[in-house]
Amino acid sequence: MPQISVNDLRNGITLELDNGLFQVVEFQHVKPGKGGAFVRTKIRNVRNGAVIDKTFNAGIKVEQAIVDRQDMQFLYKDGGEYVFMNTSTYDQMHVPQAALGDAADYLTEQMIAQIAIYQGEIIGNLYRYCPFIHSAVMYRKEPILRMGGYSRYAHNFEDYLLWVQLLKTGKCCNLPEPLIKVRINPSSVTIDEKWRGRRFRQLKLTILQRGVITREEGDELWSIIQRQDNRKIKEGAYHALCGKKLLANNYMPARARWHVAKAIHANPFRLDNYLLLSVSFLPRGWIKWLHRISPGKI
Secondary structure, rough: OEEEEHHOOOOEEEEEEEEEEEEEEEEEEEOOOOOOEEEEEEEEOOOOOEEEEEEOOOOOEEEEOEEEEEEEEEEEEEOOEEEEEEEEOOOEEEEEEEHHHHHHHHHHOOOEEEEEEEEEEEEEEOOOOOOOOHHHOOOOOHHHHHHOOOOOOOOOOOHHHHHHHHHOOOOOOOOOOOOOOOOOOOOOOOOOOHHHHHHHHHHHHHHHHHHHHHHHHHHHHHHHHHHOOOOHHHHHHHHHHHHHHHHHHHOHHHHHHHHHHHHHHHOOOOHHHHHHHHHHOOOOHHHHHHHHHOOOOO
16 A cells, blocks of 8 residues: 655545544644644544544655545446446446445436445445435534535535535435425526536535535635626526436427527537537437436436
8 A cells, every 4th residue: 555745645635544544634734833843634534424633743654545436327226236337437336235325315317426445345425416406405403503504615516515514414314205396597507517617527526525625725616607607608508407307307309409509599619519409309219328328418
């Protein structure tokens, strides 16, 4: 196992320590007036989510755990196991329910999750796309106050970050019965992340994996959003989303094409909208197959 100096610690690095596997959440190099330098850290137990403070003497070596993170698509449940497919290699993996924990309650077929694997053990999973909409979540007041509420820095996914934090504090339940109907419009829909750009998506995924966001990361997210939050982009993203839903979930191709045409009018240089328009003319079975192998695009 490779070693790393604590002087080189970075947020997100995973360490194998005597008392478990931990991910660095925060770190600070301290050089006091008297005595030796040290590194003050907050580290999160990747198996149970507990965050602890730990101080290392500067310069010492610690074991770095190499964690393999793979995008996996949930296919179906087979008895007490959940069958996932690697979206790059198409290899399938059978995962026991105990390894998924409470997250198993929120899996739906074809959903994409990121699975973290260490030495053959699944140590964590994270939805690539938020499985909830804000108005569909109910919770008690006390846990929210303990978590500190919404982060002021997690622009456009403050709810998702809060759900990730809450899932580590106690039992959550996914109710199968519909309790509420929601009507969406261009002003109520978060912009499709593909419209945000790669850097935004990379930042968001890193933050959700850690469960903590820094002010500097929040400032960078906000600068990206400021450049993009205008009426044309929001309307284009909204109509593109409606087009996808009307093809993959409801199969109303004529209505889908109307929305996609609106998205193209809002931004005529996005090639993915033209691809979506072409897909709308395919038979329903083909569209379902495309959605199954690439749910983020169709």
